[in-house]
Amino acid sequence: QDVNLMDGVEPRPEGNSIVEAGAFQTEAPWTIAMSHFGVNANTWTVQTAHEAKGIADGDARIENFIMLDANFDQAKQVADIEDLIAQDPDVLIVMPVTPTSADAGIQMAIDAGIPVVVHTGRTENQNFTVDIQGGAENFGRVMGDFLVEQLGGEGKIWVLRGLPSHPEDINRYNGLMQALEGTNIDITQEDYGNWVYDLGKSLCETFYLNDPQVDAIWSSGADMTRACVDVLTEFGADIPPITGEGNNGFFGQWLELGYPSIVAEYSPSQAAAGVRAAVALLEGEALHKHYIYEPEGWNAEKAAEYYRDDLSANVWWPTELPEETLQELYGN
Amino acid sequence: MASFLKSASRIPPAYFVFAALLATLWLTKPQLMNLNVMGIFIRQVAPLGILVLGQMLVMRVRSIDLSGAGVLLLINYLIASGLLGDMPLTLIIILSLAIGCAVGLFNGYLVAMRRVSAVIATLAVTVIITGFVQFLASGKPPGNMPELMNDIYKMKLGPIPLPVIVWTVLTMTMAVFLSRFVYGRFVMAVGENPTASHFSGVPVERTVLVAHVLAGFFAGVAAIVQSASVAVGSLRLGLEMPIDAVAATILGGVVFGRGDGGVWGPFFGVMCFALLFVVMTSFGVPEPGKQIARGLIILLAAVFYGLNTRKS
Amino acid sequence: MLPAVSMKGVTKAFGSTLAVDDVSFEISPGRVHALMGENGAGKSTLMKMLAGVHRPDSGEIRIAGQVVTFADPRQALAAGISTVFQELSLLPNLTIAENMFLGKEIVGQFGIPVRAAMTARTSDALAELGMTIDPNTLVSELSIAERQFVEIAHGIKADAQVFILDEPTAALNAADVEVLNAQIRKLKAAGKAIIYISHRMDEIFAMCDDVTVMKDGRHVSTQPLNTLTPDALIALMVGRDLEDLFPCRATNLGHVVLSCRDLVLPAGTEPLSFDLHAGEILGIAGLEGQGQSEIVRSFIGQVPGTHGALSVNNTPVKLPLARQVGVRSMQRQRVGFVPEDRKEEGLLLGAPISENIGISLQSARPGFKPLIRLRETVIRIMKEMRVKAESPNMPVGALSGGNQQKVLLGRYLASDMDILIIEEPTRGVDIGAKAEIYRLLRDLAEQGKAIIVLSRETVELIGLCDNILVVHDRKIVAKMLGCEATEHAILNAALKT
Amino acid sequence: MSTSKTHNLPGTKPNRWLGKNSRQGNWWAALLLIVTTVLILLATTDDFATPQNANNLLAQAMPLIIVAIGQMIVIVLAGMDLSVGSVMSLTTAILALDGSPLVLIPLVFLAAVLIGIVNGVAIVRLNVHPIIATLSMQFIVLGIAQILRPVAGGSVPDLVVSLVTGSVFGVPAPVFWAIFVVALGWKILHGSRFGLYLFAIGGGVASGQDDTAHNFGLKDGRSIIIAYVFSALFAALAGTFIAGRIASGDPGVGSQFALDSITAVAIGGTQLSGGVGGLHGSILGAVLMALLANGMNLAGLSAFLQGAIKGVILLLVVAMQSRKKMGL
Numbered sequence A: 001q002d003v004n005l006m007d008g009v010e011p012r013p014e015g016n017s018i019v020e021a022g023a024f025q026t027e028a029p030w031t032i033a034m035s036h037f038g039v040n041a042n043t044w045t046v047q048t049a050h051e052a053k054g055i056a057d058g059d060a061r062i063e064n065f066i067m068l069d070a071n072f073d074q075a076k077q078v079a080d081i082e083d084l085i086a087q088d089p090d091v092l093i094v095m096p097v098t099p100t101s102a103d104a105g106i107q108m109a110i111d112a113g114i115p116v117v118v119h120t121g122r123t124e125n126q127n128f129t130v131d132i133q134g135g136a137e138n139f140g141r142v143m144g145d146f147l148v149e150q151l152g153g154e155g156k157i158w159v160l161r162g163l164p165s166h167p168e169d170i171n172r173y174n175g176l177m178q179a180l181e182g183t184n185i186d187i188t189q190e191d192y193g194n195w196v197y198d199l200g201k202s203l204c205e206t207f208y209l210n211d212p213q214v215d216a217i218w219s220s221g222a223d224m225t226r227a228c229v230d231v232l233t234e235f236g237a238d239i240p241p242i243t244g245e246g247n248n249g250f251f252g253q254w255l256e257l258g259y260p261s262i263v264a265e266y267s268p269s270q271a272a273a274g275v276r277a278a279v280a281l282l283e284g285e286a287l288h289k290h291y292i293y294e295p296e297g298w299n300a301e302k303a304a305e306y307y308r309d310d311l312s313a314n315v316w317w318p319t320e321l322p323e324e325t326l327q328e329l330y331g332n
Numbered sequence B: 001m002a003s004f005l006k007s008a009s010r011i012p013p014a015y016f017v018f019a020a021l022l023a024t025l026w027l028t029k030p031q032l033m034n035l036n037v038m039g040i041f042i043r044q045v046a047p048l049g050i051l052v053l054g055q056m057l058v059m060r061v062r063s064i065d066l067s068g069a070g071v072l073l074l075i076n077y078l079i080a081s082g083l084l085g086d087m088p089l090t091l092i093i094i095l096s097l098a099i100g101c102a103v104g105l106f107n108g109y110l111v112a113m114r115r116v117s118a119v120i121a122t123l124a125v126t127v128i129i130t131g132f133v134q135f136l137a138s139g140k141p142p143g144n145m146p147e148l149m150n151d152i153y154k155m156k157l158g159p160i161p162l163p164v165i166v167w168t169v170l171t172m173t174m175a176v177f178l179s180r181f182v183y184g185r186f187v188m189a190v191g192e193n194p195t196a197s198h199f200s201g202v203p204v205e206r207t208v209l210v211a212h213v214l215a216g217f218f219a220g221v222a223a224i225v226q227s228a229s230v231a232v233g234s235l236r237l238g239l240e241m242p243i244d245a246v247a248a249t250i251l252g253g254v255v256f257g258r259g260d261g262g263v264w265g266p267f268f269g270v271m272c273f274a275l276l277f278v279v280m281t282s283f284g285v286p287e288p289g290k291q292i293a294r295g296l297i298i299l300l301a302a303v304f305y306g307l308n309t310r311k312s
Numbered sequence C: 001m002l003p004a005v006s007m008k009g010v011t012k013a014f015g016s017t018l019a020v021d022d023v024s025f026e027i028s029p030g031r032v033h034a035l036m037g038e039n040g041a042g043k044s045t046l047m048k049m050l051a052g053v054h055r056p057d058s059g060e061i062r063i064a065g066q067v068v069t070f071a072d073p074r075q076a077l078a079a080g081i082s083t084v085f086q087e088l089s090l091l092p093n094l095t096i097a098e099n100m101f102l103g104k105e106i107v108g109q110f111g112i113p114v115r116a117a118m119t120a121r122t123s124d125a126l127a128e129l130g131m132t133i134d135p136n137t138l139v140s141e142l143s144i145a146e147r148q149f150v151e152i153a154h155g156i157k158a159d160a161q162v163f164i165l166d167e168p169t170a171a172l173n174a175a176d177v178e179v180l181n182a183q184i185r186k187l188k189a190a191g192k193a194i195i196y197i198s199h200r201m202d203e204i205f206a207m208c209d210d211v212t213v214m215k216d217g218r219h220v221s222t223q224p225l226n227t228l229t230p231d232a233l234i235a236l237m238v239g240r241d242l243e244d245l246f247p248c249r250a251t252n253l254g255h256v257v258l259s260c261r262d263l264v265l266p267a268g269t270e271p272l273s274f275d276l277h278a279g280e281i282l283g284i285a286g287l288e289g290q291g292q293s294e295i296v297r298s299f300i301g302q303v304p305g306t307h308g309a310l311s312v313n314n315t316p317v318k319l320p321l322a323r324q325v326g327v328r329s330m331q332r333q334r335v336g337f338v339p340e341d342r343k344e345e346g347l348l349l350g351a352p353i354s355e356n357i358g359i360s361l362q363s364a365r366p367g368f369k370p371l372i373r374l375r376e377t378v379i380r381i382m383k384e385m386r387v388k389a390e391s392p393n394m395p396v397g398a399l400s401g402g403n404q405q406k407v408l409l410g411r412y413l414a415s416d417m418d419i420l421i422i423e424e425p426t427r428g429v430d431i432g433a434k435a436e437i438y439r440l441l442r443d444l445a446e447q448g449k450a451i452i453v454l455s456r457e458t459v460e461l462i463g464l465c466d467n468i469l470v471v472h473d474r475k476i477v478a479k480m481l482g483c484e485a486t487e488h489a490i491l492n493a494a495l496k497t
Numbered sequence D: 001m002s003t004s005k006t007h008n009l010p011g012t013k014p015n016r017w018l019g020k021n022s023r024q025g026n027w028w029a030a031l032l033l034i035v036t037t038v039l040i041l042l043a044t045t046d047d048f049a050t051p052q053n054a055n056n057l058l059a060q061a062m063p064l065i066i067v068a069i070g071q072m073i074v075i076v077l078a079g080m081d082l083s084v085g086s087v088m089s090l091t092t093a094i095l096a097l098d099g100s101p102l103v104l105i106p107l108v109f110l111a112a113v114l115i116g117i118v119n120g121v122a123i124v125r126l127n128v129h130p131i132i133a134t135l136s137m138q139f140i141v142l143g144i145a146q147i148l149r150p151v152a153g154g155s156v157p158d159l160v161v162s163l164v165t166g167s168v169f170g171v172p173a174p175v176f177w178a179i180f181v182v183a184l185g186w187k188i189l190h191g192s193r194f195g196l197y198l199f200a201i202g203g204g205v206a207s208g209q210d211d212t213a214h215n216f217g218l219k220d221g222r223s224i225i226i227a228y229v230f231s232a233l234f235a236a237l238a239g240t241f242i243a244g245r246i247a248s249g250d251p252g253v254g255s256q257f258a259l260d261s262i263t264a265v266a267i268g269g270t271q272l273s274g275g276v277g278g279l280h281g282s283i284l285g286a287v288l289m290a291l292l293a294n295g296m297n298l299a300g301l302s303a304f305l306q307g308a309i310k311g312v313i314l315l316l317v318v319a320m321q322s323r324k325k326m327g328l
């Protein structure tokens, strides 16, 4: 009877509570407001915006879907949420920039009687109505476990991290640490590649030239993975086990070259799930307060099922975008 | 001897930092000290280096160009989004350079003819282009770069990667152009005193305009090299690149309206940025330490230079 | 009586240039002491040490018997030394009043400057110098002569015992000089010591009590002025007798090379016309601000809103020219314009002498052409102009004021123009060099070139020019032959009495 | 020979407020755009003219106004401070440390004074270009902020939070902040000898007469150092305001502010070459930028379009700002 927000999203088993049915039931038409942490950081963030908008546009009861882009600026997110509340929405969806950038806004909305859905990023203020959290530790651990298994618990690895000071990066890294605990795996080189291709590439070049000895590579995101594989290919080196994410370009490379890898799932459809949770609240359905999203890793077979060579490198899997939209946005 | 010492003291800070970083690597990571390895490291900063050629030029005529970020992003997006269809590479390159020049012309018109603040004008251009690209990207996110570009990027002449050669050749061309051609004197004169230049018959407005067009051109070249180095298009390049370009230029001894460092000062300014990255990464300096070390190194070099060139 | 200032064995070198070499100098209260010498003799440098701008390498300075060392001009000011520097040094973005009170503002409650009081007192100070200008005008809006006056007002209104005036009259005409003279007499009567530097002989003899002559950084002689004749003084300075200051005039003029027809200036009413012939030196005289430089500047597009027709070597030029291209298009017609404000409009101070001389020749070519070799030209010009400098690579900013002027003129000499328009050809130039410049201009005219000269020194116009136009209120009110003109006649015409 | 002559300039009656030559710069372009934007918003949206939104707008504009005032103090003397953003970040990081606000707040301002002095001394005594000095400092201070607080979080003392979000007699706290910083800015820039010296020093640099102010007997070096201290102090003030608003420490919070504050100052008509500008211009510039963000949010403009529109408006201001001098 539970509302299905998205495949792989489940109520948190412990420390959870229930949002009473009907607590926020509202007559349509609705105004749904959303503060996005940054639409234009990379193609993954763009896709989240499309996923959210896709669901909202497909629901005739949502008259007004206002999405603001904080552009990774904490101060702007504070302002954005104020401006959203000023427009008196029926529900507020927040993708926080940092653990604290949305706290005051959440409180302000709750005080004004507006329910708040938080996803894709944690907040310190726990007074929101519902949250959906991708398990960053899980993400990092899925990757870490794979490497531990591949190496038989011993060896040298490189670590390509995301954005410095970014909570997602720190939590994924913590997941890796949990996986490495008790093994004899050494991190020989580690640095931040900001989850983007070009920095990831410079980093791998520097790592390789410094010390080409490496048994496996933990990469915190797919664009960096592809960059690193490109570097190793250019140097003519063997590709050791390396971790990746659900990106179409990376799938293509992986399936072609066939190196050992695993995909940690982190779907942009979490943004769709956020809208779904908002709609459920307005419909008056009962929800849990906390949802988690901790899927298992993907192997090459599963990647092959998803891979589409007729779409560009920048589709992120899994997605809920309809075929039509996929073709329009990513058709080659 | 005295004059030798005096001219030695005017060596731009970039050379000191470069020497110090090189020595550090030599002592601690001798395995990195070969042409093949260094070539790769230097290749990483080739786009910045090419951008600096333009930045240095506009700074010499007392202007500044922050629009490089926009040009890079736009060209990178156009190539990767497939909006250009199956255009041949030469056409893509010509189009990119044309875009760079057009943006430069627009900047130059605003700065030289309309006399608006160069910082604001070029910043606004970047903001507009970035917004425009992001708008386009909402309908058509960028995809793959043509593989041919990637292959060209990886080419080498002997141990030296092609982008490094392009950068060096452009730098040499600029060095000759500025020191042996009339336009170079115009640049010097305008930087020294625009009013007096005007009365001396220097076409001040045109000089500044051309400087901006050239800066746009170099941004176009930088954009091509930068695009060739990646496999996917980007949506966000940020203003770090133009700001780094300003910093490298000043580190190279060129400041607004004055240029002790010639063309090679800023060249080595960029090399410093390359080595700084290598040194930090190979020592595994943690992020805060990296920031602090980067700041301290630049500051100390500038202080050393500043003390030497201080008026008596 | 204790001297107000005494400098003993003072030496100052810039690199390998010994600017001041073991000079001793003394001045008593209530005296006006002239400091004379050729360009680059070290006068300004000596005074800058007294004013706290430079610190001497050796030697000592005493003020009222006390040995002093100044770390900066502030301390010199506090010790009672007020200076009017040779190179204009007002801040263009401040108003006259703000410049006047800079560093010693009148502040009221909470430290807020009291604008009204400063405005009023500035107004008074300016009025004493015969100026009725609004003290809240930004200095950037002033003409060069007005700036000079503000600077003088700033210097002489200071609460000081010693006043240094380093070529205060270089940008002033005779009437203005008289105003200054009255002020100096007042200071003298109040028992102040005044050091006066000028290259104009008549001023020296009219105002000063004593004279010290310097040459090549060294002290030559100090004596009361009444023991000297002008010729004797010149001989001391130059080290030789100067024959005629002015060369002979032209015997016959050629065809018309430049004709100005029906020129109407923005604020003018009547159109004005005149012709310039090959071989002619034409002077334009008039009181301050009557439109002399507006007339010539309209030829190079610097005065928007003018109308009229110009014909240069029979090529018609329609006025107004666009500001951005005026200078260049006239240079293409072989007309050179030498601006008066050499620091702002003339020289590239940080650039070497060679570049400053060569820039016009280079800029006559398109930017994408290679540079032409100018080494020989530069060396020839420096020799012809007798520029006192270590090498052509020296930055012009390090030259003495008069030598800077020579470099500026040299630029136009190098580019071999047919017509030269010169605002103030000898501003700040020593008497010897003046004679050289006059001869040079005359030589050019003999070669068939034509020259228009603007000058505040009426004597200069009379001695140098073949014809003189007198301007009043943007109209030509008189035209006279140089050989017939007198100071009196010109002044009468200029005043339109 | 006594002649009476007058030096009255025909048609150049000084105008210190308007015009290409005024020392205030072209501040009216920003004003014009503010008025236009407000009129458009009044006509097209319902939510703009509410007291709630006025509060929001003030609070949103405040940090930028504060930093811009500090930034302007150094820009007037032909300098620039790229380290203000990092100082803001550091401020929030310090305020989110464990400790009494009575220790933390003075610590914040002590740090700012120190940073300002280092900037100033590097520029004045060690002859380092302002962009390089403050850019280096930006990295160094950011590094320190990251050490103190690697990830956003922690909690800021309640005192600071209520100083920003509270109200007195129904008047929200940001109003008092506004009055305070504007008064302080006015006093420093336009109501003191120090302020005039800033303009004098900057005007000297802009006209290539670097020594002129010094020759007037001004303590130019000391004034410049103090100016950088002020700039850092204003940044700390802005950081405190933001810390109160997000109630936590965050090493990334200031990253946009260096460029944004320079933009605001320049939009306000201040010339980056020094010597020309007015406090009101910088405030108008900062308000315009905040108003644009707020207005575009309320007008429901697509997140995908906001960037381009902001740029176009920037360019509009710029097009209206043609000046006498070319350059920065």
Ligand SMILES: Nc1ncnc2c1ncn2[C@@H]1O[C@H](COP(=O)(O)OP(=O)(O)OP(=O)(O)O)[C@@H](O)[C@H]1O
Pocket (backbone or CB within 6 Å): C014, C015, C017, C018, C019, C037, C038, C039, C040, C041, C042, C043, C044, C045, C046, C086, C388, C397, C398, C399, C400, C401, C402, C403, C428, C430
């Ligand atoms: N800052 C400086 N750097 C280098 N050389 C200088 C500097 N100032 C003056 N000199 C040199 O010192 C010498 C004396 O210059 P100074 O300005 O004292 O001459 P002056 O007698 O005032 O000449 P003028 O009549 O032309 O003003 C000149 O050779 C000049 O080039």
Ligand SMILES: Nc1ncnc2c1ncn2[C@@H]1O[C@H](COP(=O)(O)OP(=O)(O)OP(=O)(O)O)[C@@H](O)[C@H]1O
Pocket (backbone or CB within 6 Å): C141, C142, C143, C144, C145, C146, C286, C287, C288, C289, C290, C291, C292, C293, C294, C295, C302, C303, C304, D008, D009, D010
């Ligand atoms: N381009 C201009 N636009 C407006 N006013 C101007 C312009 N040029 C000059 N003026 C004003 O016109 C008046 C006459 O100026 P001009 O400099 O031609 O007189 P002048 O007698 O030659 O003065 P000087 O002896 O100082 O050269 C001055 O008050 C000046 O401020």
Ligand SMILES: [Mg+2]
Pocket (backbone or CB within 6 Å): C043, C044, C045, C086, C166, C400, C401
């Ligand atoms: Mg002198």
Ligand SMILES: [Mg+2]
Pocket (backbone or CB within 6 Å): C143, C292, C293, C294
């Ligand atoms: Mg004049």
